[in-house]
Amino acid sequence: MKPVPGSRFLGLAFKRLWGLFFISLVALMACSQTPSPKVTVVPSGLTAEYFANADFTGVSKARVDSRIQFDWQEVSPVKGILPGQFSVRWQGYLLPKQSEIVMPIIQAEGKARLWIEGKEINSGESIDLQANRSYALKLEFSKTEKNASISLSWQRGISEAEVIAQKYFEPLAASLVLTPISGVIKGENLLINADFEGNEGGWLSYGGQVQAVASNLIASKTSLSLSNWAWVQQDLPVSDIEIGTAYTLFGFAKADPGATCTFAVVGGSDSGKLFEEKVQFTSQDWLDKEINLIIPETSVWLSVYMSSEAEACQFDDFSLVAGDTNPSAPPSLPITPQSPLTNGDFEADLSRWSIYGGSATVVNPGQNGIGKALQMTAYTWVQQDLISAKYIPGANYKVSGFGKSDGSASCKLGYVVASASATLVDESLVFTSTSWQEKSVIVTVPANFAWTAIYFSTAENGCQFDTIKLEKQ
């Protein structure tokens, strides 16, 4: 069985929204509710202080960790603390839900000590807990080896030992947190070792094979390879989660032949999963994709994971940032399937195309020196929704077109196929040259698709597109 983030999924409470329409629908949902101030979730978990030295001295950073399960290896555990040596002190309360005898189990690479109600407890020692009492808990960790990792589990009755879940913890009162790193900084990458230059450090891995491998992605030495049903995951400190805030998960992946590679962001409340948004890759070239979402109000945990099937997948250069980092996304996308792709040459000006964000016009001459081309300003999105009945499930379609950039930023021509509940295909062609280039991609339309769309998006620079075709192979 695959491990699941949070290890307590109760199924899909948060209705999945349609692919590209997701952003707009979330925005609409947000608008239809009473506006509420952005409030950082009052989290359960333990107050953590990370110290720059191995003896609980030096610069310290505080946050709230939802559970104790970290595999930092040789990577810094948190921004501002160097990876060479550090120590961590977790404090808070243990809240048993029933009266029982439990055995706390500490597994660590490094030195770890645990106290409950001021009494030091050895790993594996039995303690008697009473329901509805809170027990002062302190756990200390010092990095003493090349690799650093720690987990705090417990064994209850005859069940297998499991990592103590967030709902059994309560942090110290916020006033005791002197130097919080919590508070969401817009644009800051919340993931540790998201470029895998520290190999697998910071990521928990499950199943299959997980290894750092040489990467040919720009400015990258290593990427992470997953195969044979492997899964890696990073849990965000709960004090970094800000409800009502838009988050973007961005990353690169490439697939071995036959592989389907997935990355996702998932989160939930104390009682279960609230959302899980994922994207999949089948391309054997590096492609980037992103997920945009707004954290639902009752969320108290957030995780990012990547997974492979049997064949290998490579991942690299991830970021999870808060804030509106997706200016190229449309503010709203009405669901209005119209026709097969028409006016892909823009000779009928902008007929059939919808414009979102910035602005779009047609200019002369077009790509072939005559006629017209689409001209988009920075941060604009143009889309045409296509009639589903015109597509044959299982057939291959070739998306092609010409594009050029007014500057250094990339210009995207995308093709999306989605079912009623999820994005099935999101392929994009990226143009970075300031002279016309033609690109194409062949896409198989999955059997369970419900709609398709062609779109263009721009970033910091304007872009031109022309002679867009969608042809059955």
Ligand SMILES: [Ca+2]
């Ligand atoms: Ca890398």
Ligand SMILES: [Ca+2]
């Ligand atoms: Ca044209």
